[in-house]
Amino acid sequence: FSNLSQPSGPDIDAMQATIMNQAQFRKFDDHNSVVFNFVVNTDTTNELAGIRWYELRQTGDGQPWVKHQEGTYTAPEGRHAFGASMGIDGAGNIAIAYSSVSTNESISLRYTGRFHDDPVNTITALEELIVLSTSDNPANRYADYSHLTVDPSNDSDFWFVSEYFNNGARS
Numbered sequence: 001f002s003n004l005s006q007p008s009g010p011d012i013d014a015m016q017a018t019i020m021n022q023a024q025f026r027k028f029d030d031h032n033s034v035v036f037n038f039v040v041n042t043d044t045t046n047e048l049a050g051i052r053w054y055e056l057r058q059t060g061d062g063q064p065w066v067k068h069q070e071g072t073y074t075a076p077e078g079r080h081a082f083g084a085s086m087g088i089d090g091a092g093n094i095a096i097a098y099s100s101v102s103t104n105e106s107i108s109l110r111y112t113g114r115f116h117d118d119p120v121n122t123i124t125a126l127e128e129l130i131v132l133s134t135s136d137n138p139a140n141r142y143a144d145y146s147h148l149t150v151d152p153s154n155d156s157d158f159w160f161v162s163e164y165f166n167n168g169a170r171s
Helices: none
Strands: 024-027 033-039 049-058 066-073 082-087 094-101 109-114 128-132 149-150 158-161
Touching: 024 082, 033 082, 049 094, 094 149, 094 158, 109 158
Parallel strands: 049 082, 082 149
Antiparallel strands: 024 033, 033 049, 049 066, 082 094, 094 109, 109 128, 149 158
């Protein structure tokens, strides 16, 4: 499991077994949290990249970290989901932004997430499209430096930076 097909051009390296950019740490009044993810194969008979995500917590600085929640997100319509970045806002809402591709659809940037009071271990927000590439990646390397962060001005808006392809050029 390493290469993800796109409509044309070389297969894209899934960057498996690597924590994606980057683990995000957050201090709350009653605990500390860190969220992170990596890509996994979600189909045992075929290749389908999905996002394995975690939230670890500690009750205070210097205390042991424990797994609070975890899950695997699979994109709808048989698309690969990979190259993700996660963030957690001041209310504890979690966002995941990522790249998606399939043999029928060029690279796209999308996002999903969960609210702080949703049942643990679940992604409840419907997937939303940010942008769909108009051409395919001409190389196998892609999405190494994607990053999602929380806007410090309001501690609730999420910003995602990644790349896509517009008329053959990286945007």
